[in-house]
Amino acid sequence: MGKFNKKKDGDLPAVSTASLPDIVFMLLFFFMTVTTMKDSSLMVQNTLPNATEVKKLEKKDRVLYIYVGKPTREYQKVFGTEPKIQLNDKFANVSEVGDFILMERAKKPQELQNVLTTALKVDKEANMGLISDIKQELRKVNALKINYTTYEGDAFRNLQ
Amino acid sequence: MPRRGGPPEVNAGSMADIAFLLLIFFLVTTTIETDAGLDRMLPPIEPPDQDVVIKQKNIFTVNINKNGQLLVEEELLDLRDLRSRAVAFLDNGGDGSCNYCRGGKDGSSSDNPSKAIISLKNDRETKYATYITVQNELVGAYNELRNREAQRLYGRNFTEMEAEFLNPETPASIRDDLKDKVKTIQDLFPQKLSEAQTAASN
Numbered sequence: 001m002g003k004f005n006k007k008k009d010g011d012l013p014a015v016s017t018a019s020l021p022d023i024v025f026m027l028l029f030f031f032m033t034v035t036t037m038k039d040s041s042l043m044v045q046n047t048l049p050n051a052t053e054v055k056k057l058e059k060k061d062r063v064l065y066i067y068v069g070k071p072t073r074e075y076q077k078v079f080g081t082e083p084k085i086q087l088n089d090k091f092a093n094v095s096e097v098g099d100f101i102l103m104e105r106a107k108k109p110q111e112l113q114n115v116l117t118t119a120l121k122v123d124k125e126a127n128m129g130l131i132s133d134i135k136q137e138l139r140k141v142n143a144l145k146i147n148y149t150t151y152e153g154d155a156f157r158n159l160q
Numbered sequence: 161m162p163r164r165g166g167p168p169e170v171n172a173g174s175m176a177d178i179a180f181l182l183l184i185f186f187l188v189t190t191t192i193e194t195d196a197g198l199d200r201m202l203p204p205i206e207p208p209d210q211d212v213v214i215k216q217k218n219i220f221t222v223n224i225n226k227n228g229q230l231l232v233e234e235e236l237l238d239l240r241d242l243r244s245r246a247v248a249f250l251d252n253g254g255d256g257s258c259n260y261c262r263g264g265k266d267g268s269s270s271d272n273p274s275k276a277i278i279s280l281k282n283d284r285e286t287k288y289a290t291y292i293t294v295q296n297e298l299v300g301a302y303n304e305l306r307n308r309e310a311q312r313l314y315g316r317n318f319t320e321m322e323a324e325f326l327n328p329e330t331p332a333s334i335r336d337d338l339k340d341k342v343k344t345i346q347d348l349f350p351q352k353l354s355e356a357q358t359a360a361s362n
Contacts, residue, residue: 018172020176021175021179024176024180024183025179027183028179028186031183031186031187031190032186032190035186035190035191036191037189037190049288049289051197051198051292051293051295051296052296052300053198053299053300053303054196054197054198055197055198055199055322055323055326056195056196056323056326056327057195057196057197058326058327058328059328060195117199119197123288124287124288124289125287125288125289126288127284127287127288128282128283128284128285128286128287128288129284129285131291132282132284135202138202139202139203139204139205140205142204142205143202144202144203145199145202146199146200146201146202147197147198147199147200148197148200148292148295149195149196149197150196150197150198150292152196155292155293155296155297156239156240156293158289158290158292158293159228159239159289159290159293
């Protein structure tokens with residue numbers, strides 16, 4: 001009865017791992033398509049407020065980012081706890097915002113230079129004084145299209 | 161000796177490791193973006209050529225103080241009532257020239273949606289979160305009225321139509337059609353939200 005050979009004891013059949021690369025590649029492609037590269041690491045705390053009437057920011061190449069918030073803990077020793085502006089990878093003063101916009105605008109292709117949006121990613125705890133100063137700087141360089149980046153959610157939660 | 165069965169098979173056992181490595185690299189260096197927000201236009205810095213005379217009744221003033229309290233048309237107002245007050249102001253149609261308004265036609269409030277201006281002032285010490293909430297409510301008031309008109313004229317919401325119009329994946333033929341509709345609705349209730357210079361804190 002050679003057809004029904006008894007398996008040897010203790011010898012489990014190996015699980016085939018041949019499809020493991022396929023699974024991992026699938027995951028990889030998923031993450032490659034739904035995520036975008038981090039352009040700069042955050043040096044400020046950035047808890048955005050909530051709003052309900054939001055519009056999506058389409059076309060990432062037409063957006064310039066300005067971050068505002070308290071410096072994160074590791075930078076607090078040097079820069080204090082007052083809200084600061086972060087442009088690209090460094091802290092900046094209000095007066096540098098205009099130059100930053102002009103420089104970034106010059107880097108973009110000609111046809112996009114007039115349709116750029118400035119996304120303000122501002123921490124909830126920041127004061128409007130700083131934001132007003134930034135807006136004034138933006139007006140000076142004619143970057144009038146802005147977007148207050150927010151999370152989508154009940155706006156009244158901001159007040160707590 | 162001739163080889164049989166073709167070339168020897170390449171060992172693909174480490175393929176999974178390589179793929180994992182790539183996967184982890186992408187997990188670490190990328191973020192899932194949450195880029196949505198309130199779109200606003202800043203006023204140009206050059207002052208307009210001629211002074212525009214605006215009747216006081218056509219201006220809806222909103223002041224936010226540093227404690228986040230609202231002063232609307234000279235009286236204290238809860239933030240939760242702001243949207244309905246703004247809607248009532250915009251939709252008033254005081255001089256009867258607005259045939260789609262359903263407001264109270266109050267003679268002491270705005271004449272026509274195209275003349276109605278909301279003026280927003282804030283203190284330098286106002287919290288950003290409060291400011292965004294107020295902005296959200298005011299934009300919400302406009303959207304509410306625009307949605308109502310879009311429902312009446314085209315049977316769907318304005319915000320939905322606008323999102324579809326702005327989405328680059330929408331086919332061009334649909335976009336052209338939507339463009340006119342969006343423009344029509346926007347003209348019925350033009351967004352006139354003025355932000356004067358921030359008042360100094362005292």
